[in-house]
Amino acid sequence: MGVDGVHRRARRRSIGLKAAVSNVLARGHRPGKPNSRGRAVIVDRTKEEEWARFASACPGTTQVLRIDQSAEVSLDPLRLYVEDSPKVAARFCESFLTLLLGVKPMDLESVALSEAVQAVLERPDPTTHALMDELVLRGGEDTAARNLAHKLKAVARKDLAAAVFDDTLPVVDTAPATTASSSSSTLSPCRRRASSPPTTASSARSSRRSWAAH
Structure with missing residues (x-):
């Protein structure tokens, strides 16, 4: 043809x-x-x-x-879904970041991600940026969390990351x-x-x- x-x-x-x-x-x-x-x-x-x-x-x-x-506008899954249900927000956030960061579902990084997401959702105004800070904090004692924090920081530095990491944008x-x-x-x-x-x-x-x- x-x-x-x-x-x-x-x-x-x-x-x-x-x-x-x-x-x-x-x-x-x-x-x-x-x-x-x-x-x-x-x-x-x-x-x-x-x-x-x-x-x-x-x-x-x-x-x-x-x-x-x-x-x-912000497409941060934690901000987008937390009003509907924290469990829904956790599911969408983990699904999105698992694919974005190349995390295998049953790896220790996946477990670390799930635990960090849960911790952030227990506080007011959860955001993906706050999740990154939580992973950095946990990374002092948890290698999997430290690796995830490095990956997430690399993504957050990109010029296309504002839709997820810029907390000043309206949802x-x-x-x-x-x-x-x-x-x-x-x-x-x-x-x-x-x-x-x-x-x-x-x-x-x-x-x-x-x-x-x-």
Whole structure:
């Protein structure tokens, strides 16, 4: 298949996906509830932010979430979920950091992480930054905690870490949005192409939990 054929195939796929998202939004509408719509979460890795622009054009309201050096909201899992349930906050935080830091579920580092998360959640205003401080403190006697603290500090120094480690940012709230969009890069543990930082477009109907769970 030549270059033109590849481009045509990509365009057809893009159009098909946009049609699918539009269908999700339409099917989520409930009679008598004018602001009700479906929810779609889309990861956009295009330089042109194709899906962010598409999300902005969707019916309903749009929220743009940028997970890069220009982040304006916090996606810190401890801050994001603690109001729902400390156990939920612990589960999401441990899942996120286990992948981000390359920790195996049953290693001593995983145990150290779980214990530190629990300790931070027992105090007011838990944050991932406070978790890093807790690991540093525990690292004086615990090698696994010390290793985790070194890893977490390395991540926190990156210019893309603000969305998780900057406690001054307001916590994201997608409750009022029917569409949200965000761009990110290497902070997330999932694979990315270096030449094309992703954007996430999300059409949301209600809760904070359902956005982040996608």
